[in-house]
Amino acid sequence: MLFQNATLADGRTRDVRVRGERIDAVGEDLEAGDERVVDASGKRLLPGMIDTHVHFREPAFSHKETWVTGSRSAAAGGVTTVVDQPNTDPPTVDGAAFDEKRDLAAQSLVDFGINGGVTPDWDPDELLARPLFALGEVFLADSTGDMGIDTDLFADALERATEAGVTVTVHAEDATAFNESARERTDADAWSAYRTARAEEVAVRRACHIADEVGTRIHIAHTSTPEGIDVASAAGMSCEVTPHHMLLSRNDLPELGTHGRMNPPLRREKRRQRVYDRVADGTVDMIATDHAPHTSEEKDASIWDAPSGVPGVETALPLLLAEARNGDLSYERVRDLTAANPADVFDLPDKGRIAEGNDADLVLVDTATTEPIRAAQLHTNCDWTPFEGWEAVFPEMTLVRGHVAYEREDAATETFGDHHGQCVRDQGDGSVDAAVSESEAGETPSDDTESDESPDSNPE
Numbered sequence: 001m002l003f004q005n006a007t008l009a010d011g012r013t014r015d016v017r018v019r020g021e022r023i024d025a026v027g028e029d030l031e032a033g034d035e036r037v038v039d040a041s042g043k044r045l046l047p048g049m050i051d052t053h054v055h056f057r058e059p060a061f062s063h064k065e066t067w068v069t070g071s072r073s074a075a076a077g078g079v080t081t082v083v084d085q086p087n088t089d090p091p092t093v094d095g096a097a098f099d100e101k102r103d104l105a106a107q108s109l110v111d112f113g114i115n116g117g118v119t120p121d122w123d124p125d126e127l128l129a130r131p132l133f134a135l136g137e138v139f140l141a142d143s144t145g146d147m148g149i150d151t152d153l154f155a156d157a158l159e160r161a162t163e164a165g166v167t168v169t170v171h172a173e174d175a176t177a178f179n180e181s182a183r184e185r186t187d188a189d190a191w192s193a194y195r196t197a198r199a200e201e202v203a204v205r206r207a208c209h210i211a212d213e214v215g216t217r218i219h220i221a222h223t224s225t226p227e228g229i230d231v232a233s234a235a236g237m238s239c240e241v242t243p244h245h246m247l248l249s250r251n252d253l254p255e256l257g258t259h260g261r262m263n264p265p266l267r268r269e270k271r272r273q274r275v276y277d278r279v280a281d282g283t284v285d286m287i288a289t290d291h292a293p294h295t296s297e298e299k300d301a302s303i304w305d306a307p308s309g310v311p312g313v314e315t316a317l318p319l320l321l322a323e324a325r326n327g328d329l330s331y332e333r334v335r336d337l338t339a340a341n342p343a344d345v346f347d348l349p350d351k352g353r354i355a356e357g358n359d360a361d362l363v364l365v366d367t368a369t370t371e372p373i374r375a376a377q378l379h380t381n382c383d384w385t386p387f388e389g390w391e392a393v394f395p396e397m398t399l400v401r402g403h404v405a406y407e408r409e410d411a412a413t414e415t416f417g418d419h420h421g422q423c424v425r426d427q428g429d430g431s432v433d434a435a436v437s438e439s440e441a442g443e444t445p446s447d448d449t450e451s452d453e454s455p456d457s458n459p460e
């Protein structure tokens, strides 16, 4: 496939040729052979989003999501790699549970990683022998699945993961700093009053301190407060922010009701703005969705009984592109937050950048217009979105390693590919060999060996 006259994130206009599963050339006036030619004039071509935090719910909760529905949702939202979390049933805490999930994930339309989790019953020997994406999210307080662990087990897990060369991702909330007096309330805001901003700051600080003692680096999942982000950043740790913590606040809870309950919860508007500032200025490393689908029927309960979590994998990049279109974020920042930085932090050297030889994980978007998000048009099993009616820029085409995973002419005419994604930590599947033979076969040298990204594009 040859994309002609595409605008890259940095504003340069380039042709991008895909051959097999790789980007074969990035240049000007590349000659078209007998491949498919896509006129990308006036459109943006971006590296596919790497969403390092999704809950695709299988095994056990396929009424909320499956690998098929979740990955279709991902592809339609421009996400080319997803990383699944361990709070399924069985929880992914031993070799057998990892293997079971790995088999289910083979149905994914996009590339994927599988995280392993930690509970008192975990089997580190078996689990860490598997091709984990990371160990995490390690829950420091209970959330969906009740996998909260104490400090000793956390320190233990950190040592084991460090020995095995595996990164640890942390759900940082400290239940001892929850506000028990909020328990008397029954309004939707009670959850935010209960799981305090301080509970996040305390937990991030403790996790970073323990990581420092062990002599390792951790990644803080879904930081929701400027305090949490600043503590992580000062300690030299990476962190992610979700689109909902970036764009929604406690002011939205009267409308969202119990659907707006998640962990960590929405924060005050002033805090949200300071989180946004840190996303925009590069303090935050990446956007990850914490795509955590629960059905409307399940969410339609009291604030103390509703499950925590909101869907987001299909709307994240489209919402960020709308922010870029409005000038609130640069396209380069969006590229770094969604692709280049997650690839760097989690060591995916073939992904996250439009550069020769990299995986052809690409998203084509037309930023000339936006359209409103409608739950009824999304592809997740989750039948609602916290962003109903928000304006967004949806992809026209998503390529996963050169295969068209999603394409549409308009909202009513869309197709999904039938090629399955790969586990990004799998070894010996021929991908390395394939890359070598392909670049050897790539006869047309590019006039533009420069990557779309400068090497120092990582803000930290």
Ligand SMILES: O=C1C[C@@H](C(=O)O)NC(=O)N1
Pocket (backbone or CB within 6 Å): 055, 087, 143, 144, 171, 261, 262, 263, 264, 290, 292, 293, 308, 309, 310
């Ligand atoms: O940590 C989590 C877990 C997630 C889920 O439902 O799995 N939902 C959340 O809101 N936060």
